[in-house]
Amino acid sequence: MTLPPDQVSVRAPAKINLQLRVGAPRSDGFHPLATVYQAVGLYDDLTVREAAEWSVSLAGDEWVDLSAVPDTGENIAIRAGRALAAYHGLERSARIEIRKGIPVAGGMAGGSADAAAALVALDRLWDLRTSDHDLLALAATLGSDVPFALVGGTAVGSGRGELVEPLTDHGEWWWVCRFSQEGLSTPKMYADYDRDVPCPPEPVIEEALLDALAGGDAEDLADALGNDLQAVAFARRPDLAAAADDGLDAGAVAALLSGSGPTVLFLCRNADHARTVAGEMIARGHDRVAAVPAPVAGAHVLPKEPKL
Incomplete structure (x- = not known):
């Protein structure tokens, strides 16, 4: 029998937009987008452990302003964890440690990277084996850039950016x-x-x-x-x-x-x-x-x- 891990660490990348085309606001207030995402080698690392209640601790590189990142239940990584637990009908929680290398409010989707990392880490920690389709659907409820943080590489984003389709990219x-x-x-x-x-x-x-x-x-x-x-x-x-x-x-x-x-x-x-x-x-x-x-x-x- 394989025992579940006592902790899981996940790395998630920053994103850039090679093209970002913006339409007129929709009735729901969101702007329709056509964008090409690319994941770049700048990362947040997230570690999860089982815990009696949700918590998050933060560390970061020198250029990252951690004061702008909530360390309460408003943190997007905790919201991601709660969404995953609710989807599976679980009453579980975790301690989340985040080391940020992606600038906060820098236009590089650092919060979205944390949400994606939390989904992957907790899915592994709890051995849930959530399908890729369902993880992407959960990610889309958390933010427009979260699905791409799961996919990485280079991809087209549509809708408000949450609909992601990988692209052929032969460049280095x-x-x-x-x-x-x-x-x-x-x-x-x-x-x-x-x-x-x-x-x-x-x-x-x-x-x-x-x-x-x-x-x-x-x-x-x-x-x-x-x-x-x-x-x-x-x-x-x-x-x-x-x-x-x-x-x-x-x-x-x-x-x-x-x-x-x-x-x-x-x-x-x-x-x-x-x-x-x-x-x-x-x-x-x-x-x-x-x-x-x-x-x-x-x-x-x-x-x-x-x-x-």
């Missing part, structure tokens, strides 16, 4: 992420967009982007990138526009706002080029930068460390 991409100390409100970004673009076209993904991903060429991908929220974010935060210019001057192939911001991304040709661009950004005074590969796997169980 490298990005430099420039993080910001000051966050951006996603609702305000969408409100600004609605004001500036009152009658947007139906959101669709351009074939040029799909072709670039299939071809694996950085120059082709650079030409196909786009984010409908970038103009309003740069208007609200001129420092982000200035950072984008600095990255292009540093030799990046393209600059792109990550989601609703404020992280700015720079596409590079390879790992060496990414390190060069990151170093030049640091020399220009941008001290919160990281070079990351893509695409990477979605939420996945980490191997258990051997006992000494």
